[in-house]
Every structure is written in C-alpha cells, then in structure tokens.
Amino acid sequence: MAERKEHAVTDNLEAWFEQLFKDPYTSYLDCTEFQVDLFETQHSIIVEAWLKELEVDEIEIVRENSTLFIHLYNHEQNCKRSRQIEFPFTLTNRVLSTKLEQSILEITISKASSSSPHSAIYRLQRKK
Secondary structure (H helix, E strand, C coil): CHHHHHHHHHHHHHHHHHHHHHCHHHHHHHHHCCCEEEEECCCEEEEEEECCCCCCCEEEEEEECCEEEEEEEECCCCEEEEEEEECCCCCCCEEEEEEEECCEEEEEEEEEECCCCCCCEEEEECCC
16 A cells, blocks of 8 residues: 555656646746756655845745745845745645755755655745
8 A cells, every 4th residue: 555655656746747747837937036946866856046146145945735835035135036936745844854054955855754744934044
C-alpha cells in the first residue's frame, strides 16, 4: 500500500514539473521578479531563487497549505518582489530548510510528511 502511494506522489510530481516548466507565466516571472529553479532528489524538492543583481535586505518564506511564497524586501527603496509556487501536495506537514549562499536562496522541502509542527514563516536577513 505504501509503495502504491509513493508511485502516486511521484506521478503527480512528474506531471506537476512538466506543467510548471511549460507555463509561459513562469518564464515571465523569472524575468520580471526573480528566477526560480526547481529540482527533485530522492527525498526532497529543492527550490532555488536567484538573487544576483537584486538589492535585498530581508527574505520572507511563507508556506500556506500547498503554496510557497517567497518575498524579497529592500526596505531602503520600499520595494518588494514576490514569487509563489503551488505544489501538488500540502506543505504544512513537510520539513523545510533554507540556506542562503552566494546570492542563491535554497529552500529544501521534504517529500515525506512529518508529524511534528513546523513554522509557517521563515525570515532571513541578507548581509550587505
């Protein structure tokens, strides 16, 4: 039964990736807001947000049901850039970790559900 459920999740992810990459609005947002790339590993989905050339002093990551919001703030210029990614599964019970390195924000989302409560909002301060 668990193996059947795992195949269903994998099939949903494959269809989701295909739909996401074929969506012209995704490419438009890559150019107008900031570029986002997605990768799949055996145990997780990795979201990379490219922050090069952007003056950002605060990053806010919010998960709400099956949607991941990434907000970039420049408080000096009173500017905000945002992207949202709709996943084919709920994010509420998934382990999420973040890493900011060399202008790339990496968000790792576990494929497996967890019974532990997780924060809905993550904030990172970017060093200038």
